[in-house]
Amino acid sequence: MSLVIVLAVSLLANTAPTQETGDFTYNGFRSANLSLDGSAALTGNGLLKLNNETKQKGSYAFYPDAITFKNSSDGAVHSFSTTFVFAIVPEYPVLGGPGFTFVIASHREFPRAQPGYFFGLFNETNDGNAMNHIFAVEFDTIQNPEIHDIDGNHIGIDVNGLVSVKSSPARYTENNTPGFRNLSLISGKAMQVWVDYDGAQKHIRVTLAPVIVDKPNTPLLSLPLNLSPIFKETMYVGFSSATGALSTSHYILGWSFKVNGQAHRLDLSQLPKLPYMKKKQKSILLTTGLPFICLFLLSIPVFAMAYAIRKRRKFAEVLEDWERDNSPHRFKYKDLYVATKGFRDQELLGAGGFGRVYRGVLPTSRAEIAVKRVSHESRHGMRQFIAEIISIGRLRHRNIVTLLGYCRRKGELLLVYDYMPNGSLEKYLYNQPKVTLNWNQRFRVIKGAAHGLSYLHEGWEQVVIHRDIKASNILLDSELNGRLGDFGLARLYDHGTDPQTTHLVGTHGYLAPENTRTARATTSADVFAFGAFLLEVACGRRPIEAREEEDAILVDWVFSCWDKGDILEARDPNLGTDFVADEVELVLQLGLLCSQFQPTARPRMRQVVQYLEGDLALEELSSLGISKSRLQFAYHEGFSRSGTSSPYFVDKAFSQTSSVANSVLSGGR
Template sequence: MGIVILCILLLDVLLSTTIAQTPQPYKPTDLILLNCGESSPRTSSDGRKWEAEAKSQYLPSTSQTSSTSRASEQDSSVVLVPYMTARVIHSKITYTFPVSSGAKFVRLYFYPATYSGLNKTTSFFSVAANRFTLLSNFSAYLTVSAPHASASIVKEFIVTVQDKQQLEIAFTPTPSSFAFINGIEIVSMPNGLYTKDMDDPYVYVRPGNPQTFYFDDTTALETVYRLNVGGRFVSSVKDSGLFRRWLEDSSYIFAAQFGVTHSAPDYVPIEYTNKTPAYVAPTDVYKTKRTMGKNSRINLNYNLTWLFSVDSGFTYLVRLHFCETESVKPGERVFFIFINNMTAEQDEDVMYWSGGTGVPVYKDFVVSVAGGSSGKEDLWLALHPNIDSGPKYADAILNGLEIFKLNRSDGDIAGPNPEPVAAPPKQLPISIKKTRGKRTLPLLIAIGAVIAALFAFSVFFCFFVRQRRKKMQSTQKSALPTERCRHFTLAEIRSATRNFDEQNLIGVGGFGNVYKGYHESVSMPVAIKRLNSSSEQGIREFRTEIEMLSRLRHVHLVPLIGYCDDRGEMILVYEYMPNGALQDHLYKTDSPPLPWKQRLEICIGAARGLHYLHSGTNHTIIHRDIKPTNILLDENWVAKVSDFGLSKVGPTSQTPVNTVVKGSFGYIDPEYCRRQKLTEKSDVYSFGVVLLEVLCARRPLIPTLPRDQVSLAEWGRSCYQRGTFDQIIDPYLKGDVAPECLKKFAEISYNCVHDIGSERPTMVDVVWGLEFALQLQEAAEKNRNGPDRVNFDREIPLLPRGDVVSSGEDDDNPFSGSRITLGASGTSTTLSYSDGARTDAVFSEIMNSAGR
């Protein structure tokens, strides 16, 4: 008997523990579901009960200004409740909701159908809630007509009702138009869920170091995005009591690398805390996540990135949800958080921050999106491993994401309507009427004859095309250019990569995975870059790269051998570069450091390739993504510029190209960012950063360093101006860089990263200067052990820009100089071009810019 009682007690304890671990949903004080235009209560497909508007207390007598109506059609994706009935509004009406004070979700439901015979395309109206303008000149029809839009709309806002105040929602049609509303939902929420007190600031993300930002419950918000990252759609009834909808995130991932999704095992419960109560987000959000994957080498070469289209000219709250559900210790997984190419967090350590496995946390950031002419701008979120502290995993994670738009100072939170989709050409109707019987018969006969003729021609044409296709070779199947590159079939690509075997994986880029492959038709190994077919951005880059490289051939551009576009695949085939990318030999690598002279030669090669793009073709080609990972090295260490997916053809004149800012963190021209005007000098800036990386062997951005050293470009400029440039070089190079060569190299780098584009040199000047620096290095090495030997270890002051650093006669050339003093201890050696080093020989690459 005692054993039975003991078992019952143990079972009770287990049951109580299970119940305690199951979070209880939040019970809102106010919960209103108003089915507009409906006369009887209805239950929606998710089991929620909607109140009939006709019997509600919220709407005043509106017999003169509005009416009820039913939708004349129903899209297959649209549910009955609340979308099939509506209140049609002809002049301003106001719904009044006597609710408690505090923050409320206000959800407005719209289905743009035909109501009471009215033309849905002419419906434009505004919606206000208390003092906030939620929608202005809103068109539900244009909204659902946008690409990838749903047939119905739910607009969600957060509005705080103050003490002794009611919630009033007013609908005002635009003159000569009408408004409509299908459903209104009001749900109260816990205070402080999304807005904070003024003594609890948000992190404001801006260029440089983040600052603090304040807003409280006097601010209204619009929900723009809410995603369950790495998981499935979470419906409103599966939310934690607030009836929010969490969408999948896969549609918003940018580029080809999707990372890896992960679900928590059943034995790892989600343990909510006082800082993160159960109503913050449901367990379904915290039990799933997206990581970068297990391959640290690949993870270090890409960012896990999401891209969102938002209204320009507003400030946004970005909330990120995290939960470690794997066996990870503090400090073992640390990563950067970037928002709009700015550092929001540099050492995000979820386990350290949360304090345990299965403990959810969230972090808020505020960012402003500048105004643009189109009314829409991109908001970027990117994660990247931070390995400075030596974590166990080079990885990053994210479980959930929410983005909210904040109202402006005038209370306006409304954005513009989507641009109208271009309509197809109108077809002239064929009218057949009894009164035109005599004219109709001949017309019908003529039309029939035309149709018969067209049918016969179509049959003949299809037969002809089919026979011709059988005779065509597989290399002629694509509409893409094939003059200098061949078309590979998907079967050939699979054979070359052993069906994309991960053992052949050699890298990951913004485009996709890169594999080493072998093909019998090519007498050399090839690099095969495979696009993720769901990436729209990648498709544009795919076509851009083929169009660029099919026309270009140069010893310092990576050769494109061919491509494959079968069965929705987007694959590029290049000549394989055995020595990898330049970055692989600079830092965070097991490869031996490159000697200084070899680094100079690589820089010269890359500069020649870039000069050819700017000046060696009919139109200037701006690369837009110059960085060490896009400078590849062949078996002879010859540098070749690669990755032309972001390239842009410039105008024939000197006018800049207006374009959206694109590129890589740390390399983007600041003037390009400010003005959104692209010139070839933007490439010069990026190349200047590469020169500094080559000299210093460090990344372009390291947020953990002191503020003046975070940006390599800014630090390099500062050191040059102070005359301390020789103190920032790679320690491995100490004693190997000739002082005069370092002077010239420093001058070139400084000029390239000038903040003003017009002050930067052209690439022809850069090539000239680098080749001269190489001559200085070689001359110094030749005399290193001679009677007039050069002291490589001495520290020399590097003069600021504008001071004389050479005795050349051509003062207009920033890299001029024909007689340079290389000796030490008062002796000098003259470098003379008469000794087989004439300018026309040394710089022959410039004299003939034709591709080789």
């Protein structure tokens, strides 16, 4: 009798799975036999945690055996059903990181997959490839316009790639109650999902609800979908997750799956509990010396009040009503003070016209950050400046340094960014650096910067003009990928509208000639600066170098090499012989094309990306009307031969061309 009871309990907790039926149930994972990879792990109380605090890391949890999904006779995919309970706990309450997926794939290993929004399943090369044989349901808590995400809180059905064939904001219905109710995926609360595929009707349904609500009759996603071309005869089922710059914890509490039938109901009473934030233990001083402390406070009330006021003022922050609903994540001043060790000089990364930048480590998550201290004194007014920060803070692209949030206190504004451990590209190009980037690394940085700038110009809801593209503002992450940084000069306007005249700012050698007349922030002016950047990276020289007799103009040198039929002579000699001649020649010619005097003659950044990726062939420069006069005039207008900017058109606030960009958000000093 006791043996029967033991067997019954075992079947209820974890139904023994079989490859033939694909039928299993896990009410918690305390004794589950799963195939775990990356940072996925089982906790002591039976939770499946898909990731940890490691940044840019993929994680996988699969049922270990392949499951038969197809009839050998007609190749049709069997009906199947699954349900699981999950919870997403963000590092910061209002900031989500990359999400996770329920996935059915032809294999369990993804060695070439990238982390972040690739979910650890795809990379830039195979995204959308029919040979992937991957079906997934994504639970995403960031919005990435590159892959047409609808918002930063959605569920989508993915087939062989990141662009969802159908998606919806996270919502649910209660039976007998009309309309959908919104859900926040990063609420930290448990939710249940049902994924049902009808093999006869070839139809997929995805349903979502809080864990305390019965399965709704109305699914969140309903889509006719024939899985036969996607599935092989046997497939693996499981979950994938990948971290990005922010840490978000993904938990699976229970999971049931069945082929040719309805997945077994999960016993919610048996599911493990989610972890809670541990309360700080009371100080020994308070528990053992409480009577003395009370006596001290009662006897010296004036001292206690003065100390409290002083401490409050030290960490006091400014918060207006309009910020509560519109601002990005707001950090506590105290946390940033602790992270930077009191903004001490040893943590200083750089200083310039915008303020000082410090390296920091957040006390709770241990995430590395860069904190820029900016003065409140702004000719734009604080509210407008914050409004721009709010807009730029929503930019999300793999080639743009992410603005994580901000803090306002007394007379200063603190901006918090991703920390870029390899510093700026500039330090790898000049002054005999210890490490010289090879051509493959430089070309990858160039393409990354081009993708980032193209996103700013055409890929976001507004047009963003960077206004200070140069090597010192291209920052390198841990894998030497190029990211656009330092948006202190950036301006935004709506698509289809004309940019307004503003103060002319920027850096000598990168300013477009029309800026001296109109002072307008335009995308073509950014393209001009990008042309100077292209030549800078390929030649290892600054756009304008001061000489005793006259300035050395880089574009003149490159044009002269092209004019005599040997443009590769202009390349950086530090490259040696290890480079791809066609790629170097392409970059140099693109630099000349972007450096033309007439703004309309320059390509758009979208075209520049197509040239660099080989999707569009670059015509011969001679057929495009490139001439020495058109290039010289572009670089010489508005500048004296001494190599300094004319004082009447350069904003004094930004006249320090090194500014903070030399080492902002970076580890270089």
